Amino acid sequence: MIRTSRHDPDCAQLQKRGFPARITRMSGMSVLALFVAVAGCQVRYGASVANATSDPIFVQIFSREGESEVLAASRRIPAGQSGLVGPVDAATKDGLRLSVAHGANPLKPYSIIIPPGSHSVRVAEIENDATGLSVQIEKLP
Secondary structure, X not given: OOOOOOOOHHHXXXXXXXXXXXXXXXXXXXXXXXXXXHHOOOEEEEEEEEEEOOOOEEEEEEEEEOOEEEEEEEEEEOOOOEEEEEEEEEOOOOOEEEEEEEOOEXXXXXXXXXXXXXXXXXXXXXXXXXXXXXXXXXXXX
């Protein structure tokens, strides 16, 4: 038989020793410490991307896990339109790679490193004598 009454002598002894209050206090401190440890390590990244090209673009943000990169966010943005990519929470403050694949050369994306925070980025076509049409990525203030 399980005893749950407050009049139970064993329960009364635990309450005298402050057992429930101690467990509650320790649990609260543990949750707070875990929250600070996890939340303190995360940094948020994101970008508002304006597509000033004549083709749709495919924008990706890659986060780093050890020595490899992992796709963290992606979005297709039609020609002449804007879109948000992210937010991405990452454990690094060194910046993440923002990659743009363009219709002129979809197999060779253009990339920049974005610092933590939200950024405005404009993607435009430029004429290049050596390779024909290429893409310029510029961070806006």
